[in-house]
Amino acid sequence: MNLDHYPRGVLVPVLTPFQGDLTVDADRFVEHCRWLLAEGANGLAVFGTTSEANSLSIAERMNLLERLITHGVPPAVLMPGTGCCALPDSVALTRHAIEHNCFGVLMLPPFYYKGVSDDGLYASIAEIVQRVGDERLRIYLYHIPPMAGVGFALPLIERLLKDFPRIVVGIKDSSGDWKNTQALLESFPGFEVFPGSEMHLLDALRKGGAGCISATANVNVAAISRVIHERKGADADALQDAISRMRAAIQKFPMVAANKAILARIRDDSGWDVVRPPLRPLATEAKAQLFQALESLQFDFGRRVATV
Amino acid sequence: MNLDHYPRGVLVPVLTPFQGDLTVDADRFVEHCRWLLAEGANGLAVFGTTSEANSLSIAERMNLLERLITHGVPPAVLMPGTGCCALPDSVALTRHAIEHNCFGVLMLPPFYYKGVSDDGLYASIAEIVQRVGDERLRIYLYHIPPMAGVGFALPLIERLLKDFPRIVVGIKDSSGDWKNTQALLESFPGFEVFPGSEMHLLDALRKGGAGCISATANVNVAAISRVIHERKGADADALQDAISRMRAAIQKFPMVAANKAILARIRDDSGWDVVRPPLRPLATEAKAQLFQALESLQFDFGRRVATV
Numbered sequence: 273m274n275l276d277h278y279p280r281g282v283l284v285p286v287l288t289p290f291q292g293d294l295t296v297d298a299d300r301f302v303e304h305c306r307w308l309l310a311e312g313a314n315g316l317a318v319f320g321t322t323s324e325a326n327s328l329s330i331a332e333r334m335n336l337l338e339r340l341i342t343h344g345v346p347p348a349v350l351m352p353g354t355g356c357c358a359l360p361d362s363v364a365l366t367r368h369a370i371e372h373n374c375f376g377v378l379m380l381p382p383f384y385y386k387g388v389s390d391d392g393l394y395a396s397i398a399e400i401v402q403r404v405g406d407e408r409l410r411i412y413l414y415h416i417p418p419m420a421g422v423g424f425a426l427p428l429i430e431r432l433l434k435d436f437p438r439i440v441v442g443i444k445d446s447s448g449d450w451k452n453t454q455a456l457l458e459s460f461p462g463f464e465v466f467p468g469s470e471m472h473l474l475d476a477l478r479k480g481g482a483g484c485i486s487a488t489a490n491v492n493v494a495a496i497s498r499v500i501h502e503r504k505g506a507d508a509d510a511l512q513d514a515i516s517r518m519r520a521a522i523q524k525f526p527m528v529a530a531n532k533a534i535l536a537r538i539r540d541d542s543g544w545d546v547v548r549p550p551l552r553p554l555a556t557e558a559k560a561q562l563f564q565a566l567e568s569l570q571f572d573f574g575r576r577v578a579t580v
Numbered sequence: 581m582n583l584d585h586y587p588r589g590v591l592v593p594v595l596t597p598f599q600g601d602l603t604v605d606a607d608r609f610v611e612h613c614r615w616l617l618a619e620g621a622n623g624l625a626v627f628g629t630t631s632e633a634n635s636l637s638i639a640e641r642m643n644l645l646e647r648l649i650t651h652g653v654p655p656a657v658l659m660p661g662t663g664c665c666a667l668p669d670s671v672a673l674t675r676h677a678i679e680h681n682c683f684g685v686l687m688l689p690p691f692y693y694k695g696v697s698d699d700g701l702y703a704s705i706a707e708i709v710q711r712v713g714d715e716r717l718r719i720y721l722y723h724i725p726p727m728a729g730v731g732f733a734l735p736l737i738e739r740l741l742k743d744f745p746r747i748v749v750g751i752k753d754s755s756g757d758w759k760n761t762q763a764l765l766e767s768f769p770g771f772e773v774f775p776g777s778e779m780h781l782l783d784a785l786r787k788g789g790a791g792c793i794s795a796t797a798n799v800n801v802a803a804i805s806r807v808i809h810e811r812k813g814a815d816a817d818a819l820q821d822a823i824s825r826m827r828a829a830i831q832k833f834p835m836v837a838a839n840k841a842i843l844a845r846i847r848d849d850s851g852w853d854v855v856r857p858p859l860r861p862l863a864t865e866a867k868a869q870l871f872q873a874l875e876s877l878q879f880d881f882g883r884r885v886a887t888v
Binding site: 294321326327328329330332357358359360361364381382383384385386388389391392393395396399418420421422548549550551552 | 602635638640666667668669672694699704726728860
């Protein structure tokens with residue numbers, strides 16, 4: 273795996289901070305993105321599920337992306353989420369990402385209607401490709417049926433790869449089903465497959481996976497990155513076990529709120545605890561349980577403050 | 581039931597027509613809305629599931645609403661859907677509806693995140709109420725778990741009614757579960773309950789229901805309206821049976837595409853067959869089966885042309 277080929281490696285679906293009045297906190301966002309890159313993130317998959325992207329307006333997403341870039345985050349590491357329910361929105365966000373030289377976009381299928389046909393999902397992607405009409409477009413499909421209620425099945429991916437071979441280049445597989453990730457890796461050589469969790473990172477890398485795009489990379493990116501760098505070393509499995517245990521402890525709680533709570537403690541900044549409805553912050557008791565679990569796994573809340 | 585009290589009775593979740601290039605066809609939309617009112621619709625629940633509202637941008641929804649009103653559709657019959665995934669969008673659409681004097685709004689819960697708490701859904705509605713900050717606001721909750729993946733459970737409704745008694749005034753129940761509709765009717769006297777289908781219209785009316793908001797009212801509103809007007813007459817059950825059979829025949833097919841296909845035939849206008857992805861138009865064979873089923877039920881495609 274060539275780690276210089278962005279955005280392979282660990283990509284972070286960046287948490288989106290809010291002020292107490294629920295407005296977007298662009299300053300905290302930029303600072304967090306810079307910290308993640310300093311900690312070893314290979315790319316930033318801003319505006320994903322962990323980012324509460326679907327709780328943001330289109331204008332808020334565009335403004336945040338522009339802010340990142342004007343504050344020095346290189347667009348070559350950026351893979352913004354741009355898939356919306358409405359075709360005009362997906363086209364507008366995708367065009368905007370390309371105009372700002374982002375490496376690629378992470379594309380949710382339109383997720384309101386359930387039980388839609390693969391033909392309908394194909395048409396959604398095909399319309400976006402055609403309307404955007406830019407050969408720089410690189411689409412990473414975002415497969416997350418537990419949230420979206422619809423997803424990208426293998427025959428649909430095959431059809432997309434056949435018709436848009438240089439445009440549809442990869443997938444984030446957040447099915448939570450390792451068998452699906454395996455099938456993707458085996459069926460489509462060269463297709464960049466990112467599991468949506470670090471739990472099977474080493475397994476995926478050994479089968480040609482591109483890395484991972486994981487919520488918990490918001491608070492544990494250095495350790496996840498080390499698994500990638502040491503993947504051929506004697507310690508690889510032990511390092512994988514450590515990040516898997518950490519992930520398992522965190523995902524017992526609602527992921528966005530849990531990651532925000534951890535980050536609030538790492539940075540000693542309770543401003544990070546704010547989520548937009550329908551999400552809720554962790555209750556005090558849940559937070560205490562989460563922190564206790566992480567401490568028992570030697571999660572170093574303090575070290576990370578020093579690296580900011 | 582006082583039918584003069586808008587928008588009780590039959591409300592139509594109006595189909596949204598598109599041009600061949602998938603742009604919104606505002607002229608066909610206005611014409612369809614006027615026809616529905618002429619045919620007996622008591623109100624228009626524009627921008628619902630049947631309207632492909634979540635496939636429209638916020639600007640497209642606002643423009644269509646303004647077009648309707650400037651073309652003489654009275655805002656007192658309008659109940660636009662305004663609930664989106666993103667709080668700023670829901671607030672903007674709701675404010676816009678009130679500023680244009682719409683009777684009420686139909687409010688989907690934020691529908692991207694699944695497994696969210698009632699507390700989070702409560703917070704979503706409460707934030708909208710507070711941010712809109714207008715005593716003219718009338719919210720009809722839109723309960724459609726088969727699509728949205730989240731919904732308004734009875735304890736949540738109870739809490740909303742307690743805290744916003746003059747604002748949260750009704751519900752469209754598209755659960756497809758008559759037991760849920762019954763429980764709503766029995767639990768909250770005075771709360772305006774609209775089943776999302778005409779299948780149990782008479783049952784609902786007899787228990788104090790407000791009417792119905794049904795996709796198939798796009799093509800069968802006169803017959804549905806007659807059930808309401810004749811609900812105490814000797815023919816009521818026979819009229820109900822007739823509209824139930826019609827609904828049953830149509831809902832064997834994807835609802836939006838099926839209704840558009842029927843309307844295209846009624847109006848002899850194939851322009852009505854266009855849907856936005858991820859939906860697809862009915863295939864030729866499915867269309868033939870649908871039409872045959874309706875003809876065997878004496879659905880009069882021709883009469884409706886004459887009433888336009």
